[in-house]
Amino acid sequence: MSKQHVFDVAIIGAGAAGMMCAAVAGQRGLKVVLIDHARKLAEKIRISGGGRCNFTNLGTTQQQFISGNPNFCRSALSGYTPQDFLALLKKYNIAWHEKHKGQLFCDHSSEDIIHVLRSECEQGRVAWRMGCTVNEIGKDNNQFRLQTSEGTIKAASLVVATGGMAIPQLGASDYGLKIARQFGLKVLEPRPALVPLTFDSAFWKRFSTLAGVSLEADISTGSGKKKPLFHEDVLFTHKGLSGPGILQISSYWEPATPITLNLQTELDLETELIRKKSGNRQQLLTVLGGMWPKRLAECWLDNQGMAQDIRLADMPDKKIRELAALIHAWQLTPTGTAGYKKAEVMKGGVDTAELDQKTMQAKKLPGLYFIGEVLDVTGWLGGYNFQWAWASGVACGQALQPAACTM
Numbered sequence: 001m002s003k004q005h006v007f008d009v010a011i012i013g014a015g016a017a018g019m020m021c022a023a024v025a026g027q028r029g030l031k032v033v034l035i036d037h038a039r040k041l042a043e044k045i046r047i048s049g050g051g052r053c054n055f056t057n058l059g060t061t062q063q064q065f066i067s068g069n070p071n072f073c074r075s076a077l078s079g080y081t082p083q084d085f086l087a088l089l090k091k092y093n094i095a096w097h098e099k100h101k102g103q104l105f106c107d108h109s110s111e112d113i114i115h116v117l118r119s120e121c122e123q124g125r126v127a128w129r130m131g132c133t134v135n136e137i138g139k140d141n142n143q144f145r146l147q148t149s150e151g152t153i154k155a156a157s158l159v160v161a162t163g164g165m166a167i168p169q170l171g172a173s174d175y176g177l178k179i180a181r182q183f184g185l186k187v188l189e190p191r192p193a194l195v196p197l198t199f200d201s202a203f204w205k206r207f208s209t210l211a212g213v214s215l216e217a218d219i220s221t222g223s224g225k226k227k228p229l230f231h232e233d234v235l236f237t238h239k240g241l242s243g244p245g246i247l248q249i250s251s252y253w254e255p256a257t258p259i260t261l262n263l264q265t266e267l268d269l270e271t272e273l274i275r276k277k278s279g280n281r282q283q284l285l286t287v288l289g290g291m292w293p294k295r296l297a298e299c300w301l302d303n304q305g306m307a308q309d310i311r312l313a314d315m316p317d318k319k320i321r322e323l324a325a326l327i328h329a330w331q332l333t334p335t336g337t338a339g340y341k342k343a344e345v346m347k348g349g350v351d352t353a354e355l356d357q358k359t360m361q362a363k364k365l366p367g368l369y370f371i372g373e374v375l376d377v378t379g380w381l382g383g384y385n386f387q388w389a390w391a392s393g394v395a396c397g398q399a400l401q402p403a404a405c406t407m
């Protein structure tokens with residue numbers, strides 16, 4: 001076997017987490033090979049953030065992540081912070097800006113992020129195997145043996161950074177989960193997350209005319225004091241609801257469970273309407289149209305069986321209270337999601353109970369590591385998932401060790 005096929009570390013997946021891990025390990029002096037089935041590098045990074053990559057969030061804490069073990073991500077996130085990534089961007093003079101709620105984007109293009117990661121890998125003398133398919137993985141004599149479309153690769157450590165199943169049109173798959181199962185690790189059921197919600201077509205037909213309408217709302221689901229609540233934009237679509245608020249709540253939504261929307265968060269609608277009622281000759285449509293997009297006000301009244309020319313002054317107080325209560329707590333039960341094709345990330349994945357939270361190494365199989373989205377760690381919308389990729393990649397890259405003996 002030629003020497004170039006033997007490495008300290010083989011990393012499967014040249015995305016955000018994989019490249020970050022490869023760069024860190026390579027710059028520590030380890031011989032690293034980075035393998036990806038795609039010929040084009042980091043397509044998910046390239047399309048993210050509308051082409052400008054929402055690469056982190058200044059407010060990152062463990063609180064913005066969903067996992068069977070909420071504390072798992074704490075160590076990695078504290079070990080590599082948004083400020084650490086900004087320091088890396090400063091090294092390359094990458095310009096960036098904050099949009100809102102701590103979300104950071106490149107000024108120019110997501111290609112800037114890809115350039116930084118590629119350059120960091122080059123500094124670590126990382127070997128690239130792009131357009132390379134891994135057909136089989138085995139382990140013997142304390143080495144992993146990968147049978148690939150470019151020959152056999154041996155490595156003392158194997159890092160799985162294959163991502164999740166979201167956006168299969170870019171090559172996403174469940175390959176990383178298959179590797180975990182092959183080596184006896186538990187996988188928590190994966191599903192689309194940060195994804196639009198869909199409704200029964202017959203039910204949603206009455207709202208289909210609202211496609212393209214958006215407004216700010218409070219969105220929640222589930223029950224109890226700790227149920228999630230987001231204040232974000234909601235977008236009506238032909239098949240259901242989307243927009244940042246819906247994507248956020250979709251990660252918490254459980255099938256057959258309703259979501260609740262408060263469509264007027266700035267005032268107590270019951271008090272306001274009853275106060276305005278006295279001597280008010282305005283039509284209810286005009287009043288609602290003053291706080292909502294007009295199309296929504298028209299559709300809402302139609303679906304409540306109210307004439308659009310009804311005057312606020314002519315409405316009984318009881319009817320006003322019912323209307324206000326419905327607007328403040330509109331309950332809808334989705335029938336599903338728009339699936340992995342429209343999802344930003346995957347929820348679920350390799351059970352974090354199987355891994356060491358400081359190193360990302362499998363407890364039952366030394367030398368095997370999992371990082372990034374393939375793990376059961378799902379961030380909110382807004383740059384958190386990229387920060388997890390950087391942080392988990394760095395934690396793993398710092399923990400990897402050179403082979404005791406290179407054949």
